[in-house]
Amino acid sequence: xxxxxxxxxxxxxxxxxxxxxxxxxxxxxxxxxxxxxxxxxxxxxxxxxxxxxxxxxxxxxxxxxxxxxxxxxxxxxxxxxxxxxxxxxxxxxxxxxxxxxxxxxxxxxxxxxxxxxxxxxxxxxxxxxxxxxxxxxxxxxxxxxxxxxxxxxxxxxxxxx
Amino acid sequence: xxxxxxxxxxxxxxxxxxxxxxxxxxxxxxxxxxxxxxxxxxxxxxxxxxxxxxxxxxxxxxxxxxxxxxxxxxxxxxxxxxxxxxxxxxxxxxxxxxxxxxxxxxxxxxxxxxxxxxxxxxxxxxxxxxxxxxxxxxxxxxxxxxxxxxxxxxxxxxxxxxxxxxxxx
Numbered sequence: 559x560x561x562x563x564x565x566x567x568x569x570x571x572x573x574x575x576x577x578x579x580x581x582x583x584x585x586x587x588x589x590x591x592x593x594x595x596x597x598x599x600x601x602x603x604x605x606x607x608x609x610x611x612x613x614x615x616x617x618x619x620x621x622x623x624x625x626x627x628x629x630x631x632x633x634x635x636x637x638x639x640x641x642x643x644x645x646x647x648x649x650x651x652x653x654x655x656x657x658x659x660x661x662x663x664x665x666x667x668x669x670x671x672x673x674x675x676x677x678x679x680x681x682x683x684x685x686x687x688x689x690x691x692x693x694x695x696x697x698x699x700x701x702x703x704x705x706x707x708x709x710x711x712x713x714x715x716x717x718x719x
Numbered sequence: 720x721x722x723x724x725x726x727x728x729x730x731x732x733x734x735x736x737x738x739x740x741x742x743x744x745x746x747x748x749x750x751x752x753x754x755x756x757x758x759x760x761x762x763x764x765x766x767x768x769x770x771x772x773x774x775x776x777x778x779x780x781x782x783x784x785x786x787x788x789x790x791x792x793x794x795x796x797x798x799x800x801x802x803x804x805x806x807x808x809x810x811x812x813x814x815x816x817x818x819x820x821x822x823x824x825x826x827x828x829x830x831x832x833x834x835x836x837x838x839x840x841x842x843x844x845x846x847x848x849x850x851x852x853x854x855x856x857x858x859x860x861x862x863x864x865x866x867x868x869x870x871x872x873x874x875x876x877x878x879x880x881x882x883x884x885x886x887x888x
Binding site for chain 1: 722725726733734736737738741751754755758759762821822824825826829844845846847849864865866868869872873875876879880
């Protein structure tokens with residue numbers, strides 16, 4: 559009787575007409591140790607389905623709570639920092655504006671310092687011009703070369719004749 | 720949506736996603752990658768998740784499409800990787816080596832089916848979805864699903880009978 563029922567179910571099953579409930583019955587029947595010999599070939603099929611259902615996904619999925627960085631706010635922060643920087647800087651300028659910038663507060667001291675620097679510069683400059691003086695001797699040499707032209711002139715005259 | 724809420728939604732069907740991916744891609748590693756990818760995509764779009772009527776069906780469709788993309792790109796590379804991880808470790812089958820062998824046969828037979836039939840067998844016989852859900856997941860109509868399922872089942876039975884009778888007849 560049971561076997562008869564199963565055979566009917568199998569036929570329906572193959573036509574794709576069984577309900578999930580009936581399929582469960584079939585699976586249950588074929589999970590038994592012994593089945594009718596002429597239905598033996600269905601056994602691995604249903605066993606496979608049951609087996610496969612147990613397979614699980616074991617890999618871990620890295621779920622990052624991704625915070626998308628908002629570049630708008632970065633620019634706002636940058637502007638704020640810049641403004642703050644300028645503000646502080648101008649404050650410094652207003653309060654003590656001499657020594658901070660590497661200048662002298664007293665005008666006399668400054669004049670002394672400047673003349674000292676200028677003297678040093680002219681000193682070094684003179685040294686440079688001295689070495690350039692040698693160029694004069696070179697010029698003399700070039701002048702003597704000018705005589706060669708005259709020689710050429712005379713040779714020209716000779717060869718014309 | 721917090722991580723735990725998300726996991727509560729996703730946990731019940733993540734294995735189904737994995738098995739469908741494995742059915743299509745065959746290799747366990749690739750199926751794992753695909754599952755991971757699908758879950759991450761869901762996570763990244765978690766704000767839209769409330770709008771989906773059926774997150775599970777939606778994810779299954781996503782998995783299907785993702786696997787198809789994978790397969791396509793693999794074909795384009797013209798690289799065929801043969802995987803042979805058929806064994807499903809199960810202790811109750813220890814005494815029946817022969818049966819275990821024929822279970823592997825089923826795996827191989829299913830692998831030879833066309834992709835659509837493979838998916839339908841997977842969704843119906845293994846995951847036990849009803850026809851409406853399968854139709855929705857695969858974007859097919861109800862009768863087409865039935866027809867494909869019936870064909871797939873008959874093919875499996877035929878091939879199994881052949882291997883079963885091999886050497887007898």
